[in-house]
Amino acid sequence: MFAETPFVRDKRRSETTAKWVFFAMAGSMILPLLLIVVFLFVKAAPSLRVDFLLDIPRRGMTEGGIWPAFVGTIYLVFISLAVSAPIGILAAVYLNEYARDNWLNRLINLAVINLAGVPSIVHALFGLGAFVYAARFGYSILSASLTLAIMTLPVIIASTREALASVPMSFREACWNVGATRWQTIRSVVLPNSISGILTGVILQVSRAAGETAPIMFTGAVFFKAVQKGDLFAYNLNEQCMALSMHLYTISTQVPGVRESVPFATAVVLLGSVLLVNAAAIALRAHMRARKKW
Amino acid sequence: MPSETHIEIRDLRLAYGTREVLHGISLDIRRNEIFGVIGPAQSGKTSLLRCINRTIDFSPEASVAGTITVDGEDVRGAKDLYALRRKIGMVAPLPVGLPLSIYDNVAFAPRCAGMNRKADIDAIVEQCLRQAALWDEVKDRLDSLGTKLSGGQQQRLTIARALSHQPEILCLDEFSIAIDPVTTMRIEDVLKDLRKNMTIILVTNLTQQARRLADRTMFLWNGEIIELGPSDTIFGNSPRDRRTYEYVNGLFG
Numbered sequence: 001m002f003a004e005t006p007f008v009r010d011k012r013r014s015e016t017t018a019k020w021v022f023f024a025m026a027g028s029m030i031l032p033l034l035l036i037v038v039f040l041f042v043k044a045a046p047s048l049r050v051d052f053l054l055d056i057p058r059r060g061m062t063e064g065g066i067w068p069a070f071v072g073t074i075y076l077v078f079i080s081l082a083v084s085a086p087i088g089i090l091a092a093v094y095l096n097e098y099a100r101d102n103w104l105n106r107l108i109n110l111a112v113i114n115l116a117g118v119p120s121i122v123h124a125l126f127g128l129g130a131f132v133y134a135a136r137f138g139y140s141i142l143s144a145s146l147t148l149a150i151m152t153l154p155v156i157i158a159s160t161r162e163a164l165a166s167v168p169m170s171f172r173e174a175c176w177n178v179g180a181t182r183w184q185t186i187r188s189v190v191l192p193n194s195i196s197g198i199l200t201g202v203i204l205q206v207s208r209a210a211g212e213t214a215p216i217m218f219t220g221a222v223f224f225k226a227v228q229k230g231d232l233f234a235y236n237l238n239e240q241c242m243a244l245s246m247h248l249y250t251i252s253t254q255v256p257g258v259r260e261s262v263p264f265a266t267a268v269v270l271l272g273s274v275l276l277v278n279a280a281a282i283a284l285r286a287h288m289r290a291r292k293k294w
Numbered sequence: 295m296p297s298e299t300h301i302e303i304r305d306l307r308l309a310y311g312t313r314e315v316l317h318g319i320s321l322d323i324r325r326n327e328i329f330g331v332i333g334p335a336q337s338g339k340t341s342l343l344r345c346i347n348r349t350i351d352f353s354p355e356a357s358v359a360g361t362i363t364v365d366g367e368d369v370r371g372a373k374d375l376y377a378l379r380r381k382i383g384m385v386a387p388l389p390v391g392l393p394l395s396i397y398d399n400v401a402f403a404p405r406c407a408g409m410n411r412k413a414d415i416d417a418i419v420e421q422c423l424r425q426a427a428l429w430d431e432v433k434d435r436l437d438s439l440g441t442k443l444s445g446g447q448q449q450r451l452t453i454a455r456a457l458s459h460q461p462e463i464l465c466l467d468e469f470s471i472a473i474d475p476v477t478t479m480r481i482e483d484v485l486k487d488l489r490k491n492m493t494i495i496l497v498t499n500l501t502q503q504a505r506r507l508a509d510r511t512m513f514l515w516n517g518e519i520i521e522l523g524p525s526d527t528i529f530g531n532s533p534r535d536r537r538t539y540e541y542v543n544g545l546f547g
């Protein structure tokens with residue numbers, strides 16, 4: 001009764017084939033990542049020492065370390081997210097929890113979506129016009145950070161809204177039924193249960209802010225800046241700074257006679273920091289999911 | 295038999311967008327009675343409750359006409375909505391334990407209303423959990439999550455929460471739809487107790503439940519009151535409207 005007919009055998013075979021084809025496609029995703037990492041590490045090996053991180057570039061940037069660029073990137077990422085995260089989160093709370101469906105809020109939504117689609121080079125030009133010139137912040141960390149903030153803002157809004165929307169509507173209704181205001185509901189039920197998703201979304205923007213070159217090149221990143229070796233407080237807000245992404249670009253294309261391993265080691269530092277931060281986001285998410293409350 | 299009017303509804307019309315779902319209904323609900331509401335799905339039973347506690351405001355597409363008064367005070371013109379909602383306890387069809395501790399689930403409403411003395415809140419939490427017949431099961435684990443209770447326990451937690459703001463009116467919307475018969479009977483006993491202190495509106499999909507508990511029952515169908523009267527009449531052999539007899543006896547179709 002359960003014997004295999006030819007028709008069933010064909011079905012089973014195509015099922016198996018399909019599964020393997022799909023698996024091959026999905027599995028091949030590992031390959032590029034693996035290749036990139038291995039390739040980078042092999043090429044970077046001769047320069048990879050702790051001192052490479054802490055030292056400043058020497059001999060016209062052909063040797064030495066990358067400290068000023070590393071610190072500069074930390075400044076830019078930190079300040080830009082310090083600006084975009086609060087604004088983005090508050091805006092998302094408004095859009096998801098308060099906004100009614102009227103023309104103004106539809107316009108705001110449309111603006112957010114389109115802002116997310118603006119190419120980074122256009123953000124760069126906008127930052128140059130708005131912050132460097134119009135606001136008279138000059139070429140500075142402030143201008144560059146604000147430009148990055150505007151670039152990351154719409155994505156933070158989108159990811160925050162998604163996190164808020166994952167809190168079931170029935171929880172809000174239960175709160176409203178007992179006479180809680182919208183804000184009391186948001187504060188005691190909605191935010192505590194979406195905060196992990198919100199933070200993950202913000203942290204994932206670290207890699208974008210750290211990786212972009214054009215926006216900061218136009219607004220505040222410089223070719224070279226002399227700072228103390230290992231100095232964490234190397235810059236002021238109104239100064240220009242070096243940054244990893246820009247530094248990688250200059251030593252790879254603009255400076256002759258750089259040791260071959262130096263650009264690769266720079267890339268390893270950039271990629272390593274970003275992956276580290278992303279890993280933190282994943283760990284945070286897993287931790288919060290483990291204590292999921294419903 | 296109580297007779298003083300507690301909630302007065304006159305010519306209530308409700309539309310979602312252009313679709314009218316309550317077609318001008320008028321009724322009085324008396325103080326300290328259990329008022330049963332029966333009727334098929336989509337009749338507008340839930341919508342009626344939402345008009346009374348003004349959570350209908352959260353559906354922007356809804357438009358309401360007519361008057362509702364509670365204790366003679368106009369509901370639609372209420373200035374302090376939150377005070378109105380505290381006056382009315384609401385229990386939804388599906389149990390909703392908030393993702394807070396059992397204690398905080400019940401303490402939530404008093405805190406929102408500005409109560410902050412620990413002793414007062416403790417007293418309310420214990421009293422409400424006792425009233426909802428849940429205290430003995432949870433008194434040793436008040437700080438564990440309300441969402442991790444069983445469905446029946448969560449529904450009693452929901453009732454405790456609805457009582458926590460000391461309402462004068464308790465609305466139950468098909469509370470037994472997702473819980474077992476034993477818990478249902480326990481909650482029915484709770485309701486018989488509570489009627490001494492409050493007015494209860496019991497919307498139910500189980501006509502027998504209204505027959506067991508309600509003093510008077512209303513049969514709502516497609517946004518219109520087909521019949522409203524003493525439960526004895528509605529569930530007896532000769533209600534005024536033939537459709538009532540058919541619905542109550544499962545012949546409706």
Ligand SMILES: Nc1ncnc2c1ncn2[C@@H]1O[C@H](COP(=O)(O)OP(=O)(O)O)[C@@H](O)[C@H]1O
Binds near residue numbers: 339353355
């Ligand atoms: N938020 C809403 N938006 C639009 N239509 C709704 C909404 N809520 C309920 N309705 C409609 O109103 C009618 C009455 O629904 P409801 O009050 O939930 O009835 P019941 O509780 O008796 O099942 C239904 O036809 C339903 O589709």
Ligand SMILES: [Mg+2]
Binds near residue numbers: 341
């Ligand atoms: Mg309903």
